[in-house]
Amino acid sequence: MSNPDEEGLRAEEQLLSRAQAGDQDALETIFNTYRNQVFSLAYRMTGNATDAEDLTQEVFLQVMRKIGSFQGRSSFSTWLYRVTVNRARDYMRTKKRNPELLSQDGDGAEPHEMLYATSNGPQPESSAIASEAQRLVQQALMDLPMNLRAPLVLHELEGLEYHVVAHMLRLPVGTVKSRIFRGRVKLAEILETHKEQWR
Amino acid sequence: MDCRRAKKTLVEYADGGLSRARRDETGLHLESCADCRALLGMLEVSRKALDKLERVSMPGDASRRTLSTLKSQSASASAGGFFRSPRVIATAGILTAVLVGFAIVVGMFTGGKVPNPKVSQKGSTTTPVSSSGGAAELTKTSVAGQTPAPPVGSLVMPVARATSNNYDNGSMKTMAEGLDVRKQFAQRYTLSDAVNLRVLFSQKLADQFVALGGDGPTLEAMISYIQQSEPVLLPCYAERALFGGQNVIIVGLSGPPRGGNSKMLSRTEFWVMNPEKFVANPDSCIMWWGQSLQNNSK
Missing domain, CATH: 1.10.10.10 (Winged helix-like DNA-binding domain superfamily/Winged helix DNA-binding domain)
Incomplete structure (x- = not known):
C-alpha cells in the first residue's frame, strides 16, 4: 500500500516527466508552484528585483534542460533551492566583475525596487512596498x-x-x-x- | 563551559532552541563572561532584524514574462527533448564507445581499415605528437593491440602556461579573445565531450601545470569550485601569471552558449583567481571574470 507522501512524490515525478517531454501545462504547473520559492531566494541573494527576475528565469530554464539529472535523492524543492543558490553565486560573481554584462543596476544603486510579502497570500502590488x-x-x-x-x-x-x-x-x-x-x-x-x- | 563551546550554542540560545540542560549551562557561562554576553546581544539584534523579512512573491508581470520565455524555449526544445537528456547522452556515449571498440578489434583481427570517429572514446591512451600554436594535438592509440593501430582521431588538449605577464582588465580581454585553444575547443568539442572529458582534462591541465612549477592541486580545486556552479564546463586553459601585480592563476573553461540550442563549446569563461585567497575563502579570491563567444557559423 502506498502512503499519501509516496503518491504525492509519484504525482510530482509524473509532472516533471511531462514537463521534460515538452508538456506546456505541466511546465506551467511547476512554474506556478515554485516560482515564489525561487524568486524569494533569488531576491534575498541578489537584493534586486530585476536581477531576481532574471535569475528566476535562468533557474527554470536550467531546470528544463537538466530535469533528467534530478534523481529524486532529495525533494524537487530542495534540488531547486540548490540550483538557485548555485546560479545566484555565479550571477553575483559575474556581476561583481563585469557589471556591464548584467542588469543596469550598479552596485551602489538602490537595490530595493519592490517587495511583496506573502505571509497572508498574494497582496495588491501597491500596498506591498517594503x-x-x-x-x-x-x-x-x-x-x-x-x-x-x-x-x-x-x-x-x-x-x-x-x-x-x-x-x-x-x-x-x-x-x-x-x-x-x-x-x-x-x-x-x-x-x-x-x-x-x-x- | 569555555567561550569556544559557548559560541557554538549562542545562536540557539538566542533563538530559544536549546534543551533545558544546555540552556542552563550556557546561561551560567554568560553570567561570568562579558564578551559572550555582548555577542548574545548582537545575535538578538539580528534575530529581530531577520524577523522583519518575509518571503516575497514574484510580481505578476515578471511571472508572465518568465513563463512566456519558458514556454517558447520549451516548444523549440520539445522536438529534441529526449535527446537532450543527460542520461540519454551518457547511454549514447557508452553505446558509441562499445561499438567503436568492437569495430577496432574486428579491424585488427581481419586486417581491415580502422574507423575514424570524431568523438572521444574511453579505453584509449594518448601520445603527444606536436605542441605548436598553443594547443598540443595528441594522437590516440588503441590499448587493445600490441602494435599501435593507425591514428583513429585527434583530441585538442588543454594548455597550461607559466608567464610573467602582468594583466589588467584590457590585456586580459585581449589575451582571452586571441587564445587559440579557446577557438579550437569551440570547433572541436560538444556538450557530451565536456561531460566525458572534464575530469580527465582537469587532471591533464594540473599535470602540465605541475611540470611548469605550478600548484596543481590548487588548480584542480579551483576548477572543481568553478564546476560546482556549472558542471558542464571543459577546462581548456591555465596560466600562472600576475594580475594587477598579484600572483594569480587564470583558468579557462569552455561550455555551450547560454540560452541557445548549440551544443558546441563556443563559450569560454575566464576566471582570474588569487591562489592564496582561494585557500582561505574561495568566494573572495576572484579578481576578474569574463567570457568569450566563438562564432562557429561557416
Missing part, C-alpha cells in the same frame, strides 16, 4: 559576503535545517553553523549604525 526597516535589513544582508549570506538566508529566512543547508552548499554542518553565527553577528554590526531607523 517598509524602511525591511529595506535596511535587506541592505545589511547584501553587505554580507556571499559565503555568509547564503547559509544565513537558507536557514534563517527559508527555514531549512542545518544539515539540509550543509548538503546543499556541500559544507560540513559545523561550518554552516559557524557561518550563520558569524553572519548574524556581522549583520548586527552593520545594522548598529542605523538602529534608530529599523527598530
